[in-house]
Amino acid sequence: INNTSLTGDSQKRNRVQVSNTKKPLCYYVNLSKRYMQQFNEVKPSALGM
Template structure:
């Protein structure tokens, strides 16, 4: 079951459609397609954080040069205890044809983040407490 969620430029949900006709509450997954040049990194970070707080799973997707941006967003979410990584999928897609008719492959990265339920799941557990020594 897959849901299509259209996000406006302000990050609000505009239209929610369920392809298979099932209950949308069971799926609760939002796909955010990250661009390197259209919006700043913190736009996507705040959007992901907002949907994680509403108990949605967030799938961060990127092509080509936007991949480092997705990795940074996922690491910030983990470090601050807002989310955990559920899965990571790397692949290539056929992006477009050049002048000679050849298909140019592009790298694609999908990171599925879920809400961190407690301190044990988050990466927020710093080693500062364990490395402090009493003299």
Template sequence: MEEVTEAVNNLTIAEGAAATAGAEGHKKNRIQVSNTKKPLFFYVNLAKRYMQLHEEVELSALGMAIATVVTVAEILKNNGLAVEKKIMTSTVDVKDDTRNRPIQKAKIEILIGKTEKFDELMAAAAEEREAAGAEEEQS
């Protein structure tokens, strides 16, 4: 899990934005979640990083990844970091190479915003990590 956190911390936002830009264009505050590519806390930590740069972050997913997006939003809300601003559901046509025709998939977009305590909670978490790192160095 530590390598995931480290990977997220080392990720430049330009790379992340390019990786998450969808067919609808290049949105700097959108995270498209997949349930196969990355672990759950990769997306939680990525959303925290995006929220440090933007007041709002849009979490988006198709099909089976919807459960992951809902879980990410709930973790952020339960930790007091985010508030839900808008939830949009729809269906989209996705090209199915095996059947040679489009299939419909469910889509969800959850717009979350920072809470008033966001910066304070993130600073406290950073201090805890630094203190834990200092303890490890001493032992």
């Protein structure tokens, strides 16, 4: 998955990098739901929007 940041840092583990051209919105919504279950927090991040 290229659109998410899954580095070793605990701060960046729950960040979803959103793109309006790569994947449909429902992909990011479902990904965020999974992150909420794992980390209880999601940080959406969008560049150039």
